[in-house]
Amino acid sequence: MSTLEELFRFAAHLFWPRACPFCGALGESACVLCLLPCLEPPMPMDLGSLPLWSGGEHDGVLRELVLALKYGGDRSLGVAMGRALGRIFPRPDADLLVPVPLHRGSERAYNQSLALAAGAAREWGIPAKEGLVWSERREEQTSLGQEERKMMPRDVFSPVTKSVAGKRIVLVDDVATTGTTLERAAETVRRGGGVPVLGLSWTCAPRTKEGMRGVR
Numbered sequence: 001m002s003t004l005e006e007l008f009r010f011a012a013h014l015f016w017p018r019a020c021p022f023c024g025a026l027g028e029s030a031c032v033l034c035l036l037p038c039l040e041p042p043m044p045m046d047l048g049s050l051p052l053w054s055g056g057e058h059d060g061v062l063r064e065l066v067l068a069l070k071y072g073g074d075r076s077l078g079v080a081m082g083r084a085l086g087r088i089f090p091r092p093d094a095d096l097l098v099p100v101p102l103h104r105g106s107e108r109a110y111n112q113s114l115a116l117a118a119g120a121a122r123e124w125g126i127p128a129k130e131g132l133v134w135s136e137r138r139e140e141q142t143s144l145g146q147e148e149r150k151m152m153p154r155d156v157f158s159p160v161t162k163s164v165a166g167k168r169i170v171l172v173d174d175v176a177t178t179g180t181t182l183e184r185a186a187e188t189v190r191r192g193g194g195v196p197v198l199g200l201s202w203t204c205a206p207r208t209k210e211g212m213r214g215v216r
């Protein structure tokens with residue numbers, strides 16, 4: 001690293017006191033290059049109605065990173081994680097990346113799945129945009145546990161119709177638990193006149209014979 005680069009990073013650290021947890025680089029929430037080895041091997045699987053590409057099982061470092069993303073309030077970490085996903089997987093044949101929406105009652109300041117989508121979008125050269133909202137009358141039912149979530153009603157989301165109509169959509173979630181949320185999102189995209197082509201998540205529940213086990 002040149003002296004100038006070191007000075008720049010030092011200045012960056014004063015303004016944005018972050019450091020990559022892997023290499024310690026200042027001013028970075030995490031380097032994309034440092035994240036890549038965490039995603040070996042990535043996991044392509046089948047949710048039934050659409051394929052799912054996931055960075056790996058919801059465990060160890062991947063789980064720590066997603067918890068940091070959810071509760072640390074650091075959007076740039078999500079973008080870096082999304083860029084890492086966008087590098088390990090080939091560019092899908094799609095027009096738009098759409099995140100699973102943040103609950104309206106959530107205290108989080110930003111949608112972490114949108115941050116992931118924005119990162120992957122940058123690598124793939126595909127736009128990312130919010131395209132779904134929680135159906136108002138269903139909102140209370142979304143704070144359910146894993147088992148109940150499998151029974152999630154079919155109209156749990158509503159499409160923002162203009163955003164998804166006529167487009168091939170990649171649906172993005174931070175953690176694919178039972179896969180039900182992504183399946184419901186896919187159904188909603190179809191209702192809105194779009195074509196869901198892929199689910200993308202940072203982590204997913206480990207696979208069992210019965211399908212996906214829930215994650216904590």
Ligand SMILES: [Zn+2]
Pocket residue numbers: 020021022023024025030031034
């Ligand atoms: Zn690093």
